Amino acid sequence: MNLLSVADLPLEDLERILKKADDFAPGVGDPTAIHREKTLALLFFEDSTRTRVSFERAAKRLKMEVMNFSVGGSSMSKGESLRDTVKTIEATGIDVVVMRHQASGAPWQVASWIKSSVINAGDGWHEHPTQALLDCYTIRKATGVIEGLHVVIVGDIKHSRVARSNVLALSRLGADVTIVAPYTLLPPNIDSWPVWVSQDLDVVIPKADVIYMLRMQRERQTASLVPSLREYTASYGLTAERAECLPENAVIMHPGPMNLGVEISADVADLPCSLITTQVKHGVAVRAALLHEIL
Amino acid sequence: MVHAQAAKRAPRDLLIKGGTIVDSLGVRRGDIAVGRDGRIVAVGVNLEGQADVLDASDCFVAPGLVDLHCHLRQPGDDEAESVETGSRAAALGGFTAVVAMPNTEPPVDNAAMVHEVRALARNALCDIFPAGAITVGRRGERLAPIGEMAEAGVRLFTDDGRGVQDGGLLRNALEYASSFQAVIAEHCEEESLSAGGHMNEGEWSSRLGLEGMPSEAEEIMVARDIALLRLALRRCDAKLHLMHLSTRRAIAYVRSAKAEGLEITAEVTPHHFTLTDAEVASFDPVYKTNPPLRSRMDVVAVRAGLADGTVDAIATDHAPHPRERKEVPFAEAAFGVIGLQTALPLALTELPMPVENIIASLSWKAADIARIPLTHGGPLEVGFPANLCVFDPSARWVVQAQAFASRSKNSPYIGRELRGRVRHTLLWGEPVVVDGEAQR
Numbered sequence: 001m002n003l004l005s006v007a008d009l010p011l012e013d014l015e016r017i018l019k020k021a022d023d024f025a026p027g028v029g030d031p032t033a034i035h036r037e038k039t040l041a042l043l044f045f046e047d048s049t050r051t052r053v054s055f056e057r058a059a060k061r062l063k064m065e066v067m068n069f070s071v072g073g074s075s076m077s078k079g080e081s082l083r084d085t086v087k088t089i090e091a092t093g094i095d096v097v098v099m100r101h102q103a104s105g106a107p108w109q110v111a112s113w114i115k116s117s118v119i120n121a122g123d124g125w126h127e128h129p130t131q132a133l134l135d136c137y138t139i140r141k142a143t144g145v146i147e148g149l150h151v152v153i154v155g156d157i158k159h160s161r162v163a164r165s166n167v168l169a170l171s172r173l174g175a176d177v178t179i180v181a182p183y184t185l186l187p188p189n190i191d192s193w194p195v196w197v198s199q200d201l202d203v204v205i206p207k208a209d210v211i212y213m214l215r216m217q218r219e220r221q222t223a224s225l226v227p228s229l230r231e232y233t234a235s236y237g238l239t240a241e242r243a244e245c246l247p248e249n250a251v252i253m254h255p256g257p258m259n260l261g262v263e264i265s266a267d268v269a270d271l272p273c274s275l276i277t278t279q280v281k282h283g284v285a286v287r288a289a290l291l292h293e294i295l
Numbered sequence: 296m297v298h299a300q301a302a303k304r305a306p307r308d309l310l311i312k313g314g315t316i317v318d319s320l321g322v323r324r325g326d327i328a329v330g331r332d333g334r335i336v337a338v339g340v341n342l343e344g345q346a347d348v349l350d351a352s353d354c355f356v357a358p359g360l361v362d363l364h365c366h367l368r369q370p371g372d373d374e375a376e377s378v379e380t381g382s383r384a385a386a387l388g389g390f391t392a393v394v395a396m397p398n399t400e401p402p403v404d405n406a407a408m409v410h411e412v413r414a415l416a417r418n419a420l421c422d423i424f425p426a427g428a429i430t431v432g433r434r435g436e437r438l439a440p441i442g443e444m445a446e447a448g449v450r451l452f453t454d455d456g457r458g459v460q461d462g463g464l465l466r467n468a469l470e471y472a473s474s475f476q477a478v479i480a481e482h483c484e485e486e487s488l489s490a491g492g493h494m495n496e497g498e499w500s501s502r503l504g505l506e507g508m509p510s511e512a513e514e515i516m517v518a519r520d521i522a523l524l525r526l527a528l529r530r531c532d533a534k535l536h537l538m539h540l541s542t543r544r545a546i547a548y549v550r551s552a553k554a555e556g557l558e559i560t561a562e563v564t565p566h567h568f569t570l571t572d573a574e575v576a577s578f579d580p581v582y583k584t585n586p587p588l589r590s591r592m593d594v595v596a597v598r599a600g601l602a603d604g605t606v607d608a609i610a611t612d613h614a615p616h617p618r619e620r621k622e623v624p625f626a627e628a629a630f631g632v633i634g635l636q637t638a639l640p641l642a643l644t645e646l647p648m649p650v651e652n653i654i655a656s657l658s659w660k661a662a663d664i665a666r667i668p669l670t671h672g673g674p675l676e677v678g679f680p681a682n683l684c685v686f687d688p689s690a691r692w693v694v695q696a697q698a699f700a701s702r703s704k705n706s707p708y709i710g711r712e713l714r715g716r717v718r719h720t721l722l723w724g725e726p727v728v729v730d731g732e733a734q735r
Contacts, residue, residue, distance in 0.1 A: 081619060081622065081623060082623060082624060083622050083623075101624060102626075103624030103625060103626040103627055104503055104504040104505050104578070104624075104625065104626060105503065105505070105578030105624060105625045105626075106578075106624040106625075108577070108578040109578060109579075109622075109623075109624060109625075123504075124504050124505070124626065125504030125505070126503055126504030126505075127504070161504060164502075164504060187500075187501035187504075188496050188497060188498075188500060188501045188507055188509075189497055189498040189501045190501065192498040192501065192502070193501070
């Protein structure tokens with residue numbers, strides 16, 4: 001079984017993984033090591049700290065063997081093709097491949113080339129399904145429900161796999177999602193997404209149950225999608241003043257890594273209602289539950 | 296034009312019996328006798344004589360097809376294709392003439408390169424007409440020696456793979472090429488809008504997280520080129536041909552230019568009248584083309600353009616790529632599909648048009664655009680060269696990778712059942728394909 005897109009998960013599977021994650025939460029005791037014979041390969045073609053470490057910890061909770069493959073940069077620039085690379089790795093005896101790649105769709109091709117399970121740990125701007133799972137888990141733990149919640153996602157939606165997977169997962173679980181971004185950072189045909197769209201963060205903030213800030217990359221400024229990061233922060237940054245306008249029980253999230261002072265200020269990230277470190281903690285439990293489910 | 300040798304390979308009299316002739320004069324029953332000089336010696340019902348017979352029962356006998364847009368990759372990329380393998384694929388697809396795009400390595404931007412491609416074509420299974428680049432190195436900076444290449448026989452100039460971004464330069468190209476009765480063929484793409492894109496911009500690119508190439512990148516260029524043609528026509532008989540149009544407004548702009556009386560021609564490819572950008576959801580790079588596969592509405596408009604004559608020709612944009620350029624992530628893959636062996640069957644299967652209109656766009660109208668009407672495209676009358684395509688319009692077959700003569704197999708139609716199959720192809724009287732088999 002693969003997990004390539006949130007869309008691959010029927011609602012009952014999604015719910016089951018979120019429930020199962022409780023069994024793998026830190027401090028719940030040692031889960032039975034039923035996967036001792038299984039091997040997981042971490043195949044990251046793009047830099048990652050938290051996702052890679054999180055999967056590694058999750059696999060170790062299941063007593064799985066973890067193999068790390070360092071494959072920085074494009075597979076083509078190294079000379080060996082992606083196809084040959086993954087086929088070689090599979091030949092060493094792998095049960096599940098966790099892969100991140102800078103090209104949208106790469107895990108779909110890998111899944112067609114090998115027999116092992118493939119988990120998408122982020123492909124280009126396309127999807128990052130385990131991030132969405134851990135975010136849904138975090139929201140549910142914090143608020144008790146997802147259905148009917150108003151989740152506001154702010155920032156560079158166009159280039160964000162986190163946004164795509166979260167919109168799929170949250171809307172499926174019954175949340176109302178509003179996207180806030182300048183038009184230049186919205187994907188085309190946004191009307192085909194199950195979301196509300198706004199350009200005015202100040203209007204949306206007082207109505208948010210969850211405010212989810214996305215990382216704003218410097219390249220967007222070079223490509224003239226925004227005139228400057230300073231101007232971006234002025235309109236779309238979660239500053240201390242804006243955070244004060246959040247409703248009382250609202251929570252703040254960010255997938256990391258943060259550009260402090262750009263999309264979110266350091267003080268806001270440290271507020272009691274910020275779940276940013278909780279997200280990382282839950283990542284291990286959710287990924288362990290997913291591995292348990294897939295194997 | 297490389298037919299002197301081919302004529303020598305037609306040592307026998309041939310009789311094509313039992314078919315229905317379809318050419319620019321219409322549709323009628325008739326047999327065709329071909330002489331040892333590679334020309335048609337008799338046309339009539341129930342011809343008899345001392346000749347080898349090629350069975351054409353249940354078939355149409357048409358002038359050989361003419362591909363206005365083909366990448367044969369030689370010189371420079373022999374791994375993808377060679378003139379020989381590409382010409383074999385062409386013959387199997389019913390083509391007796393192909394216009395070879397100049398984006399080789401090095402590009403065909405001078406007469407010496409024209410002669411080099413000609414030399415490579417000496418043993419080809421169809422006539423190869425090299426196109427020349429409009430600008431030096433296809434860099435879009437200054438005019439290539441169009442006169443020198445025209446002198447060497449080139450009649451179609453294009454920077455294909457790229458459009459000429461500088462409007463003033465394209466105006467000069469249109470005016471200058473007109474002194475040689477040559478046509479300027481444009482790849483319509485405004486690069487500032489499409490650069491970095493991998494697929495059509497729209498609902499699917501949005502969902503799949505792939506950078507898009509908006510329809511407008513093509514449409515702006517089509518509109519600009521029509522305006523530049525109007526400008527050039529003020530003082531000369533400029534000829535403009537628009538290649539591989541893919542969007543609904545691009546077709547509409549050409550329709551209105553023709554209504555205005557401008558002499559302009561346009562081609563579309565089979566993939567743009569059969570496939571949409573929804574195919575990219577598989578992330579299979581076989582669906583990566585430039586122009587990209589567009590929406591359903593665009594496909595409908597491309598078909599309507601063919602049906603009402605706005606679009607003159609069907610061209611393959613045969614673009615072979617070896618596996619290592621396609622078995623990679625979508626964003627890293629090369630653009631293009633092969634198309635020589637599937638063009639006619641796809642048109643017959645998918646287009647609700649009379650067969651004579653389909654063959655018109657694949658044969659004599661294309662020959663007119665390529666400025667080769669005396670040797671290709673018929674009519675099938677006594678004295679004309681026997682460049683012929685005999686095809687069974689109702690034979691059903693399933694496309695299989697191993698049946699492609701091309702060195703590359705990047706076809707999106709593998710596994711698909713098509714209707715219509717080439718039975719024989721004659722090149723200057725030589726049966727290069729008999730019963731669906733290449734003879735050399």
